[in-house]
Amino acid sequence: MSLEVVYTIEDLRFRIARKRAAGATIGLVPTMGALHSGHLSLMERARDENDSVIVSIFVNPAQFNQEEDYNRYPRSLETDVELCETVGVAIVFAPSAAEMYPEEAYTSVEVSTITEGLCGAFRPGHFTGVATVVMKLLQIVQPDRVYFGEKDAQQLAMIERLVRDLNVPVKVVAVPTVRDEDGVALSSRNQLLSKPDRAKAPVVYRALRAAVAVAASGVTDVEAMKAAAAAVLAREPSVRVEYLEVVDPATMQPVEKVDQPVRIAIAAWLGGIRLIDNLLATPRR
Numbered sequence: 681m682s683l684e685v686v687y688t689i690e691d692l693r694f695r696i697a698r699k700r701a702a703g704a705t706i707g708l709v710p711t712m713g714a715l716h717s718g719h720l721s722l723m724e725r726a727r728d729e730n731d732s733v734i735v736s737i738f739v740n741p742a743q744f745n746q747e748e749d750y751n752r753y754p755r756s757l758e759t760d761v762e763l764c765e766t767v768g769v770a771i772v773f774a775p776s777a778a779e780m781y782p783e784e785a786y787t788s789v790e791v792s793t794i795t796e797g798l799c800g801a802f803r804p805g806h807f808t809g810v811a812t813v814v815m816k817l818l819q820i821v822q823p824d825r826v827y828f829g830e831k832d833a834q835q836l837a838m839i840e841r842l843v844r845d846l847n848v849p850v851k852v853v854a855v856p857t858v859r860d861e862d863g864v865a866l867s868s869r870n871q872l873l874s875k876p877d878r879a880k881a882p883v884v885y886r887a888l889r890a891a892v893a894v895a896a897s898g899v900t901d902v903e904a905m906k907a908a909a910a911a912v913l914a915r916e917p918s919v920r921v922e923y924l925e926v927v928d929p930a931t932m933q934p935v936e937k938v939d940q941p942v943r944i945a946i947a948a949w950l951g952g953i954r955l956i957d958n959l960l961a962t963p964r965r
Contacts, residue, residue, distance in 0.1 A: 683765045685772045689820050692773050696734070696821060699770070704731035708823035708850075710814060713737040714754035714868035715763050718858040722827040723767045725855050729825060732770040736817055741777055743809030754868055773821075780816065788812045791838045791845075794932045798834050798945055799956065802922055810835055811842055818848055826850050831857040831865045833943055833958045834932050857957075859885070865957045877951040880916050884946050887912040888959040891926070891944045895961040900938045902926045905961070909944065922947040922954070929960065938963045 686692045696706065707726030711719055715737075726733045737760055744750035757774055764772050788808050795807035818826065828836045840852050858866045863885035864878075873881060887909040894905045905926055913921055928935055929943045938961070945958040 683761065683769055683772060685761055685774060687774055687776070688779055689775065692734075692771065692820060695771060699732050705825075706730055706821065706823040707733045708817065708821045708826045709733065709735045709769075710817050710826065710828075711735060711737055711760075712739045712753065712868065713760050714756055714871065715760045716858075716866045716868065716870075718829055718831065718866035720763065720767055721858050722829060722855050723764065723769055725853065726825065726827050727768050729853070730823075733768065734771045734773060734821055734823065735764050735769050736773045736775075736821075738773075738775055738780060738813070740780075740809060740813045742781070742813060743806050745803050745806060752872070754871055780813065785812075789815045789842065791842050794834065794838045794841055797934065798923055798925060798927070798932060799947060800834070802947070807835070807838055811838060814839055815842065815846075815848075818843075818850055823850055825853050827853045827855055829855050829857060831867065831957065833929070833945065837930060837932050863889075865955075867955065869953055869955065872953050874951055877918075877953065880919060880950060881955060883913060883916045883919055884948055884955055884957050887924075887946060888944050888957060892959050892961040895938050895942070895963050898964040900963060902935060902938060905938065905944065909946065913946075913948065918950065920949040922949060926961075 707730030709722045709726050723733060739753050741750055761772050789811040790808045791811050800807050828839055830836060836854055843850060843852050862882040864881045890912045891905040891909040894908045906924055909924055913919055925934055925945050926942050927933055927945060935942055941960055941962045943958050943960055947956045
């Protein structure tokens with residue numbers, strides 16, 4: 681069966697109902713488009729674990745802090761659909777903003793604690809926008825499984841908590857970060873980088889690896905880990921660090937001592953483009 685592209689909630693629900701009636705399991709991959717190999721890894725995992733895969737492509741205005749950022753976010757629906765077809769996606773759901781938000785909303789979803797630091801501290805309202813649109817998609821599709829990448833670790837932790845707290849009957853599947861050969865985490869925003877800035881981008885991954893190496897050596901001091909990462913970042917003066925933190929993977933709150941697995945998270949700016957990345961570090965026993 682060839683891929684179907686649908687634009688309305690009513691049409692999507694109709695098509696899903698037919699699949700459910702035939703006994704199919706459904707995997708959902710929520711995206712904002714501008715698809716790349718990282719998204720493909722989510723789709724492939726979903727394809728392997730479900731009878732039908734639905735990919736949503738929706739640039740969600742509710743999660744952008746600045747209209748300029750929303751307007752310049754890359755959009756490539758035709759190319760995205762072609763990419764989805766190569767991995768056996770059944771349905772692409774590509775609604776308009778008016779379809780998803782037909783009137784002023786009086787309801788939103790907010791997850792506390794997990795969203796308060798890291799990106800949440802610099803992007804007020806962002807995670808409320810993400811949590812709300814994900815909850816809407818889960819309600820619309822009602823999938824058996826939903827797939828998110830570990831690159832957006834704070835988002836992933838938030839969704840896992842949302843699903844647990846609200847008893848949403850879906851399994852959240854975390855998929856490892858996909859990287860370019862130089863270690864840069866794949867992101868739709870990477871295509872906005874100038875060539876010189878793209879050449880500098882691997883410094884973020886190198887900084888994360890430096891912090892991981894400190895933990896692996898048996899050092900439990902958080903400041904030592906952060907200092908190792910900061911020293912690497914300092915070698916690229918044009919990189920502006922927004923945050924560099926060592927956090928608990930479940931709560932995304934800063935830790936004082938590395939006596940259990942932790943996540944090192946970095947947000948940095950290169951030429952006006954914001955990059956985020958993270959790595960899990962396990963202390964030596």
